[in-house]
Amino acid sequence: MALAALSRERLKEMQFAGNIIQDCYRVLKKADQNVVGQCLAHQGKFYELDHYPKGDVYDREHHAQYYYHAHRKESGEHGHFHTFVRAKGMPKGIAPAPYKGDAKRPMGNDALAHFIAISMNGPGFPIGLFTTNRWVTDETFYKAEDNIAMLDRFRIDHTFPCLAVNRWITAMIDLFRPQIKELLVVRDKTIKNWAATHPGIDVFEDRDLEITSIMNIDVDRQIAAVEAALGDQRKSA
Known part of the structure; x- marks a missing residue:
């Protein structure tokens, strides 16, 4: 992905x-730890699909x-x-996003928007990003342009x-912002195309459509x- 077109800021x-x-990574390595291990520490036996750490991580100031969790062994990841x-x-x-189906969604103060999933390998490092259909995380679901407008709201500060x-x-969302934006746009296109080729089905609840865009x-x-990209901008200034 070309980054030179982005603003210097x-x-x-x-x-x-x-x-x-x-x-x-530097400070975690000093203690022979990684980001995944810290989420699983003191959580008991690791079960697929269970959330870790228990109760999720929530920032009451930023509401991120x-x-x-793990459930995609066939993908080669440890979890995401x-x-x-x-x-x-x-x-x-x-x-x-507009919705004409009958499925219940979290609304009002319970509404939530899913940004991206971050795939992790066995040693605890990120290897991929992907988006999901609405039913996967039971989110409310917002259009890509609105999700993109909210990316800066993701802050976990505790x-x-x-x-x-x-x-x-928090930094992963910032570093890979261009890729996340692209994946969210592709997500909406995937859902639109799926709906067009599967008439009569509630596309947002279709269990046959789980991953809507993915990238290593x-x-x-x-x-x-x-x-x-910063170097190129300095040369052309």
Whole structure:
């Protein structure tokens, strides 16, 4: 993905996020830990589909939320994080995507928007991003453009289950913002195309449509791409 077209301000924000991620890895490595391990610590036996840490991680100031779980062995991942913002953290004027079906959705103060899932490998490092159909996380569901407008609202600023993990996941959303935007747009196109080819089915509740967009990622390559884009902008200034 070409990053040179991004504003210098956005690239500097991504550069800062990359520095945070590297620093989180540094301090975790000192204790022979990783971000996944910190979420699973003191949680008892690990069960697929259960949320970790128990009760999820929620920031009462920013109303952002995440949890870790596993259920996609065939993908080669260990598990993945799901990231959200709840109603009280959403900008004014944001409304759920139009829906004519009969399924119940969390609304009002219970509304929530799912941003992205972050796939993790066995050693505890991110290897991919993907979006999901509404039923997967039981979100309210918002249009891609509204989800994108809310990305800056994802902030986890406390120490449960671990400060390094919370800084890391917040920075991941910032570092990979261009990719997340692209994946959300593709998500909406996938759902629209699925609905067109499956008439009479509530597309948002169709269990045959789970992953709506997916992409492999590499933190080091993304950081290098950001540095290269900043360098190109300096040369052309």
